[in-house]
Amino acid sequence: MSLVEIRNVDKSFKREAQTVEVYNDLSIDFEEGSFTALMGPSGSGKSTLLNLVAGLDKPTRGTVRVAGEEVSSMSAAQLAAWRARTIGFVFQSYNLLPVLTAEQNVELPLLLTNLGKKDRAERTAIALGVVGLADRMDHYPRQLSGGQEQRVAIARAIVADPTLILLDEPTGQLDSKSSDEVLDLLRRLNVEFHKTIMMVTHDAKAAGSAKTVLHLDKGVLLERGAAVRAEGGLAAPVGAMVTP
Secondary structure (H helix, E strand, O other): OEEEEEEEEEEEEEOEEEEEEEEEEEEEEEEEEEEEEEEOOOOOOHHHHHHOOOOOOOOEEEEEEOOOEHHHHHHHHHHHHHHHHHHEOOOOOOOOOOOOOHHHHHHHHHHHHOOHHHHHHHHHHHHHHHHOOOHOOOOOOOOHHHHHHHHHHHHHHHHOOOOEEEEEEEOOOOHHHHHHHHHHHHHHHOOOOEEEEEEEOOOOHHHHOOOOEEEEEEEEEEEOEOOOOOOOOOOOOOOOOOOO
């Protein structure tokens, strides 16, 4: 079953007097329970794809549907409510608030829900337990290692039990040991907790943790390093449909 459906999407940006095309007629599915790594050179559209799926950006043309809802047509208010219950987003730079403890940082998404204080505390404790930081909930970001900060960010992303987890270079600033810990955690979230994961990465080792690897390069979508073929047998541009 497709959780994410992207249909006939064009995306372009204005850069001074030039129009930069990122996608041209992109159609792609991501199945429920999949773990997909998106690779490719800078500027190939990897992070843009995450932003479109999360409703942080809108396509120039076409539709983006997640869990049956058309994200590309939602208003800002609708997107905020939808994102709070559907999307867990993890950034490379962690984006933790330095004046808040790990517990308080993780609780932040729950403040957008109707949960009471006790329920929020219980969910926050569970999320920190899942990422192995139950004993660090009172620590501030400056008191944590880079790997621990990223695990707090992941706990914040999963605390509301989202349908889809999106990660942008989650191991980009981590040492090898911390990177391994984060990747082990992502595999666990996918296998044990059945979370659907889309991850942008430049790291081949990180990509190896995923079930499917998609490459974006110069308008061509590649799967596991081989050009995806259209029905006619020719290497397909990014408009071809791919189901990881």
